[in-house]
Amino acid sequence: MKATAKAHTNIALIKYWGKRDEALILPTNNSLSVTLDGFYTTTTVSYKPELTKDTFTLNDEVVVGEQYNRVTNFLNKVRDIAGKQLYAEVKSINAVPTAAGFASSASGFAALAAAATKAIGLSLTESELSRLTRQGSGSACRSIFGGFAEWQKGEMEDGSDSFAVPVAPKDHWDIRVAAVVLNAKMKKVSSRSGMKRTVETSPFFKGWVESIPSDLEAIKQGILERDFHKVGEVAEANCLKMHATTLGANPPFTYWLDTTMSVMQTVQELRSTGVPAYFTIDAGPNVKVLYLPQDEEKVLETLRNISGVTDVRLSRVGQGIKYLED
Numbered sequence: 001m002k003a004t005a006k007a008h009t010n011i012a013l014i015k016y017w018g019k020r021d022e023a024l025i026l027p028t029n030n031s032l033s034v035t036l037d038g039f040y041t042t043t044t045v046s047y048k049p050e051l052t053k054d055t056f057t058l059n060d061e062v063v064v065g066e067q068y069n070r071v072t073n074f075l076n077k078v079r080d081i082a083g084k085q086l087y088a089e090v091k092s093i094n095a096v097p098t099a100a101g102f103a104s105s106a107s108g109f110a111a112l113a114a115a116a117t118k119a120i121g122l123s124l125t126e127s128e129l130s131r132l133t134r135q136g137s138g139s140a141c142r143s144i145f146g147g148f149a150e151w152q153k154g155e156m157e158d159g160s161d162s163f164a165v166p167v168a169p170k171d172h173w174d175i176r177v178a179a180v181v182l183n184a185k186m187k188k189v190s191s192r193s194g195m196k197r198t199v200e201t202s203p204f205f206k207g208w209v210e211s212i213p214s215d216l217e218a219i220k221q222g223i224l225e226r227d228f229h230k231v232g233e234v235a236e237a238n239c240l241k242m243h244a245t246t247l248g249a250n251p252p253f254t255y256w257l258d259t260t261m262s263v264m265q266t267v268q269e270l271r272s273t274g275v276p277a278y279f280t281i282d283a284g285p286n287v288k289v290l291y292l293p294q295d296e297e298k299v300l301e302t303l304r305n306i307s308g309v310t311d312v313r314l315s316r317v318g319q320g321i322k323y324l325e326d
């Protein structure tokens with residue numbers, strides 16, 4: 001009753017920002033991401049009859065509180081599906097700077113879902129696994145797939161049709177992502193509370209949701225045609241629209257630091273010199289920069305020279321869930 005799985009984090013090019021159902025983690029809009037090879041979580045789940053509660057370590061540290069609760073609540077869902085009242089020892093190793101804009105919960109919950117279901121004897125389809133993973137953390141449902149994936153918001157009240165589907169495989173297109181690390185500490189406003197406040201109070205939220213279908217159509221066409229300018233332009237504009245909604249929330253908030261804006265401006269200046277590079281930002285100050293392989297040296301040198309940048313981590317397009325031998 002033991003299994004190990006490895007899942008990579010993903011970066012949204014069309015953002016998930018807003019829930020229509022908090023309990024079931026159902027989104028207001030579809031989103032689309034690229035899975036990255038540079039950041040991943042490896043999780044081992046061992047069900048042990050002698051345990052009277054779940055245990056959880058992250059990078060060999062015992063986890064308690066809200067993070068522990070999210071894991072044990074998730075395992076309750078796995079126990080319900082399997083019809084087995086077994087507790088587990090969960091060990092996760094993150095090759096992702098926890099929080100601060102890196103979707104560490106994305107790779108974390110995808111690896112947990114895969115290992116926990118396999119160890120308890122369930123063999124779910126990728127769609128079933130994505131639908132279950134969504135209930136741990138929304139963006140995580142996209143990490144079941146490598147390459148480019150779209151999380152379809154679904155229409156059903158019970159979320160039975162809300163899960164990710166592959167858009168293009170890992171080897172479809174060799175684009176690169178540079179994660180510019182400005183502040184690897186825990187972020188102040190979590191993505192969960194940030195999107196809740198936005199949905200409930202921002203007058204810009206309606207316009208955000210209405211803009212998604214055309215963004216999605218454009219970016220999917222761009223991915224299939226490998227049109228980097230089209231994909232970059234849509235992704236950067238979509239990110240800016242998402243962050244604009246937070247400025248209209250009550251109370252208003254932003255994830256951006258002054259260094260976040262320096263990186264944004266530098267990327268746009270770089271583009272004006274003829275180097276195709278585009279940025280996207282999630283629920284934290286860190287910036288991710290999309291670029292093409294031939295421009296890697298120039299992009300890396302430019303980003304590293306920005307004051308306030310503490311690290312730049314390069315990624316290629318990554319693969320989906322992998323089960324490892326114990």
Ligand SMILES: O=C(O)C[C@@](O)(CF)CCOP(=O)(O)OP(=O)(O)O
Pocket residue numbers: 011012014015016017025031103105136137138139140191192281282283
């Ligand atoms: O990844 C994206 O589409 C965009 C974001 O990263 C923010 F910019 C949202 C991530 O939200 P998540 O942490 O998945 O929320 P949960 O469902 O409340 O756990």
